[in-house]
Amino acid sequence: xxxxxxxxxxxxxxxxxxxxxxxxxxxxxxxxxxxxxxxxxxxxxxxxxxxxxxxxxxxxxxxxxxxxxxxxxx
Numbered sequence: 001x002x003x004x005x006x007x008x009x010x011x012x013x014x015x016x017x018x019x020x021x022x023x024x025x026x027x028x029x030x031x032x033x034x035x036x037x038x039x040x041x042x043x044x045x046x047x048x049x050x051x052x053x054x055x056x057x058x059x060x061x062x063x064x065x066x067x068x069x070x071x072x073x074x
Contacts (some may be wrong), residue, residue, distance in 0.1 A: 011058060023058040030052065
């Protein structure tokens with residue numbers, strides 16, 4: 001899992017399909033990092049927090065789009 005964070009502005013420029021794929025990819029990496037952490041093979045535990053935040057960014061952008069499509073966004 002990469003510790004690079006993607007700015008929300010860059011995420012907003014991607015399509016829904018790209019965002020879903022990126023979310024799945026980060027979730028897979030986060031799972032692998034959790035398993036490494038459990039077996040004491042993970043060197044940088046800060047990646048766990050970064051992964052959770054990256055998933056949250058992706059989900060936030062998707063939710064914003066869903067609300068905008070419904071007309072409920074402010």
